[in-house]
Amino acid sequence: MLTRKDFAGRERPTWCKGCGNYGILTAVQMALAEHNIAPHEILIVTGIGCGSKLPHYMRVNGFHTLHGRPVAVATGVRLANHGLRVMVVHGDGDGYAEGLSHFVHAARRNINLVDLVQDNRIYGLTRGQYSPTSERGKRTPSSPEGSIDYPLNPLALAITAGATFVARGYAGDLKHLAWLIGEALEHPGYALVDVLQPCVIWNRGYAYEFYRPRVYKLEEESDYDPTDHKAAWERTFEWGNRIPIGIFYRDPTVPTYEEQVPALREGPPLVHRPVEGLRPDQVEALLSEYR
Amino acid sequence: MLTRKDFAGRERPTWCKGCGNYGILTAVQMALAEHNIAPHEILIVTGIGCGSKLPHYMRVNGFHTLHGRPVAVATGVRLANHGLRVMVVHGDGDGYAEGLSHFVHAARRNINLVDLVQDNRIYGLTRGQYSPTSERGKRTPSSPEGSIDYPLNPLALAITAGATFVARGYAGDLKHLAWLIGEALEHPGYALVDVLQPCVIWNRGYAYEFYRPRVYKLEEESDYDPTDHKAAWERTFEWGNRIPIGIFYRDPTVPTYEEQVPALREGPPLVHRPVEGLRPDQVEALLSEYR
Amino acid sequence: MSANDLTIRIGGEAGMGLESSGAGFSKALTRGGLYVFGLPDYYSRIRGGHNFFSVRVAPHPLYSHAEPVHVLLALDLETIRRHIGAVVPGGAVIYDAKEDLPDDLHRADVNFCPIPLTALAEEKGGRAVMRNTLAFAVAAGLIGFDPTYLESVVRDNFARKGQAVVDANLRVVEAGVDTGCAFQADFPYHMEAIPDAPRRLILNGNEAFALGALAGGCRFVAAYPMTPGTPVLHWFAAHAEQYGVVTKHAEDEIGAINMAIGAAYVGARALVPTSGGGFSLMVEALGLAGITETPVVIYNAQRPGPATGMPTRTEQGDLLFVIHASQGEFPRFVLAPGTVEESFRAGWRAFNLADRYQTPVIVLSDHYLAVAYRTVEPDALSFDEVTIDRGALLTPEDLDGLEGDYRRFRVTDSGISPRATPGHPKAVWTTTANEHDELGAINEEPENRIAQVDKRMRKLDGMAREVEGPIRYGPEEAELTLLCWGSTYGPAREAVDRLNAERLGWANLLHFHDLWPFPVEATRAALERTKRTIVVEGNATGQLESLLRTHLGYTADGSIRRYDGRAFTPEQIEQRIKRIEQTE
């Protein structure tokens, strides 16, 4: 059995004291340990942002790519090696601004990966500009008079796009978050885990004090049914005194993209097949097209 | 009063005989004439694709830009000159693949423009690859074994993103389409008009014979209420023997982005203000920051 | 009289199937032991407009298209209007008898053959669209080409559609050949099949590149369609299931290149075919491959820019762009094959270079090379020569023996660090697009930066040894040397032949097919043996010229540039050279 220690990194995180990313890091480690996924069995693909540095701070395979592009990179990883678990970790600017298109398309394709978004509703690393999930009126260096963009609802967007697993976690509730990530890891298909992540520097209004009294768990709502597509969509709009966390929607019956790719329907993952020249009969067959 | 003739172009369209774009072109001309918007009072911004050539075939200001980018270009146009009407015209590949992010963000910002998508569910100009709205299983040169991507529902996506006017037209029903485009033109804010556009070359399964018996008008449904957000979202998923066209959702009360921009709250559009050097008192005020 | 170099051109509207029938006819000629150069010319639209397809044929190898037309197959009057000027005296114009030929299209020195193309196609084949098959069959009859080769191609091409379709087409061919034969006597240009010739191939640059890439182990292709790179995606998609290739039509080019980088990172040989506009969108990710040392191959089939430009035309305008693309500095290869054979070789070689140097490789083709069909020798695609060298790629067995931390970016003399792929318990690490240390951790210290930049840049030493200098064609020493790159090789080579036919041994050429790292030493040596040089290239600013100045301080004696969206012809190069001669 693995424990969190197996995922202990060499480097100390460079995040600010109190940053929600510490909780997310711990939850990721807990989930991997619980689900017995060893550091070499998974690749964490990240973008650029404060939170995207995560794999540097634990023992795991990581690929810290470009701002906005980890979902596309991860798609390529999965298609070339569907034997490797893949988790994308990136910020809300990364995922919902620069990377929005990859997110929507990965969701509708049902690529089998976990897409964890550290949603601090702000650009952390570039010093506090408003993000697609920032509330209206937010004053930041790029919106000094208050933002006039209506915020995106990423969960509703994911559900609409066809995501088969859509959840929200809270960085202040480690156990619940670790459970969510675990469920997402076990889900066969695209799994969004949008995490309410306090940024204690640039978005003080959405710190632990804001979230703690407001979050409630969908799992504890006796009448909530995460297989009801429409109800799930509707629930994502709840935001106020009560903020739902947990699994909004889940449909494990939809085939993943990878399962359906003609070249992958049989045999080992692509990268485990020998890379060899063509056999003479193959050459012959190919050349006959041109004679 | 303007008539369609005022919009007659110099060039003959290069579209295939029977292409749905002819109907769209006519409907655009009808709507502009009906709403008394002269050729110089509007700018049609298009992407790259068969349908994006539209402004070349009528008398109108046109800006035929890059594949996937007309919505971003149009946003800049509106911000710099909100005195000019703006209509984006582009294909489904342009709008929902290459340009998806701009679409979602323009919708949530409520930029005041009409976004007309010639949705032939195929890449026309590049010779028939499947598009984000192509049905599963579609065999095309880029999906010879049948597409395994689940199609996008652009109307639901727009509604989810916060679009304030979401409609579907049909290129085979000119009067209705012209009416829709007119409503979209009068709508204060972002208005999506997704048009079922037969491509008679690459997507023969979705020709007039397919659509004609299936489409029905939401306006004729006595119990349909286009102000009901949730019902609108739900209705967009109807696709089969009955295919709804008309206005799915409309909320004219949301302020447009342009109205809220601090620099634009008063005075004429930006480009109608003189471009002048700074006054001495302004220079003085600015320099005092650095002394 | 039997000619030794004919062009048969068919013209009509988009959507008439000119290209597929032209390709079929080209294949028939090839089967008949002849050499073909087949070039489609079309607008960026799906139907209507004016398209044409030129089939140049000869009993000897051909390297480009040519200007004179011997048989014009006019499916409409527009074709005559546009091309009558190109028809040689004594040439023939085949047109539909139902058309009234206006006087102004007439030429006394040309044979006008009104043939009921539509009526006959309908009568014999049942469908008017068979007109082009009919027209080509007429041409075959006219030049005295043995129709059995046409029939064999018809049988192969239509077999999928059933015997009835095959038979209908065969009837059309027969009728066409008969009609053509009737005119044969009056027609001075004949081209008979050469029986028992070796079974040559006919294919275009896109196909040859794809074959080479597949042979070289490419098993992942992500792309967003863009003319003229799209057919490579289609080719792989069509062969995907059979050869175990994963292909992905992505949401955009940024998605495509990043998917390819992901696939390459975990060990696949990954390719992204595109054109210049798509390449522009991949520029940031190119740098990701550069700093993370991920091998990836980008195939850019150029078309005239800027921006959308002329989608279905040709140009060599992206050379300096791809050499310098992306912020910061890192090594890359730029290969620019000039022929079908070189396209094949670039296909597999690109992957070896990418793997050996763990860096991106750009293969620069262009519309002309990508789409023009050429007959090549049976063994022109040297499958035997193909090697698969994955460079310093660690196997699981290598990693089993690993002691201590895996250092993905170990500073080595060669600049190449042994590469693992994720999945082995002994090699657990993080790679980053930030500057990093040997272990892959983010590191901003000056010493580390210098060490890593130097390490990456040291690869250039090895890379400089890989790049091949220009290839000479023509006599070793000549009065005039043409310098060219990429697809201009074909027409330039024929121009050299034409010049030498007049003045024996007067001209030769140096053809560059490896452009970056620029093959400095080999070029210097080659230039030392030249007297007067003229750079011939398909762009407006002289990009190869610029490289020669930058890397060798070398200024050529003249330049010939073309940037009207069309490829050079041998005749044009020859004339321009003569004009330069005269003014000097």
Next chain:
Amino acid sequence: MSANDLTIRIGGEAGMGLESSGAGFSKALTRGGLYVFGLPDYYSRIRGGHNFFSVRVAPHPLYSHAEPVHVLLALDLETIRRHIGAVVPGGAVIYDAKEDLPDDLHRADVNFCPIPLTALAEEKGGRAVMRNTLAFAVAAGLIGFDPTYLESVVRDNFARKGQAVVDANLRVVEAGVDTGCAFQADFPYHMEAIPDAPRRLILNGNEAFALGALAGGCRFVAAYPMTPGTPVLHWFAAHAEQYGVVTKHAEDEIGAINMAIGAAYVGARALVPTSGGGFSLMVEALGLAGITETPVVIYNAQRPGPATGMPTRTEQGDLLFVIHASQGEFPRFVLAPGTVEESFRAGWRAFNLADRYQTPVIVLSDHYLAVAYRTVEPDALSFDEVTIDRGALLTPEDLDGLEGDYRRFRVTDSGISPRATPGHPKAVWTTTANEHDELGAINEEPENRIAQVDKRMRKLDGMAREVEGPIRYGPEEAELTLLCWGSTYGPAREAVDRLNAERLGWANLLHFHDLWPFPVEATRAALERTKRTIVVEGNATGQLESLLRTHLGYTADGSIRRYDGRAFTPEQIEQRIKRIEQTE
């Protein structure tokens, strides 16, 4: 003893407010009649790590930072560890008395001044974060700088926060100055205020560029944040309402540049600030501006690449990239200001050039220039020199008189076609990213293509007359000439001074600030007057060197390159030159 060139460096962790207090101190020194060069040094993280800010001060103008440190303000021991080596003999280290100074950090020739920084800040100001204000005040006391200037800055900077905050800060300043004065006698380096000096300015390149752009009529700014270009977006956002500027934080860089092109198309002067990675994403749209002849200004503040690279460091690695970016060929300008003054001028000049030539203009800055604060003369930003020239932009009145069709892309001798913006009934037309005819209609014909390419390229004639050659600093003739571009000018200029201080008239420099079109003639003339030349630039491959070879066939005698993410210092350049001298 009164020194004439001191550096006070404060070090601590990110989040301690080093930059704002350093900037405040720099402003106080400037108000005190002194010249400052203030340079922040920080990691790409928000809290923790090791950051520092160096304030170099002198009674004469400064052009760069320098290596020796005279006063080290150590907010933590890490600061001492890292910087003790840079402290000059006799220099001082101010550190918190609560820290135990380990022996290995000690140096006998340096004054270590333990001061209860935290305790005193808390006592006097109520908050520990006031430590840096306190530390700077100690420094002021130590060097004998009149504290009233510190007080005036405190009053201005904290006025918004209310009197209590102002007072608390003033108490801290007072306590600091008093403490510092107590050590003054032992401290050999003094720097007194110069009363009644003119009211100079202190600002960085980003601010100067933004001021210039605003003065030049820039009224539309779209951007996606990317260090170090982001502050330009912030600057405009902060000034947007007052000066009537529309700013848009876009969804990504592709959105930003396309929005700017849309705004420019309808007539606004539009700017996109970014860094290299963002620029990479704008490459396709750059070509859109090129072929549609839409004026747009892109400001690329470079940082070390490739890819994410080192976000908060500096490099001059994007020059050849931005010159060649985008498929196809079209004219563009690349300006690379080297100083605050030149940044201001580039700000307005870029818009005039863009409008006059209806083509994109790229302003290349870098992290060093963008963020370093420099004291400049009161009139250094020449607002009087600012002109607004919109080029051939047709007014509504011009259009009223239009006869016949409006020809947006009229073929003219200058290559410039009179430009309308949409909205006038007489000018209704469509512009396209495809190749087009004079009217703007898509056109693929060869003749038209040539006409339009030639028309666009003819602009280069006029552009060549606009670009300014290198600026000489130092004696007209010299034994050694340094060649540099962009921000390297500052340290290179001081290096020249240092070299000439030893050997009168020995060295000078040529500073390039217009890089594209490359100012060939002016450069040739300037180089003719040089003897020996060394190119000094902040990249690994020698990009200016490459331009000199390409455009002039000129090979410099040597090169000095730096690519560790840090800017050159005068000392480093001097030493490297001496080393080259010795080995020769």
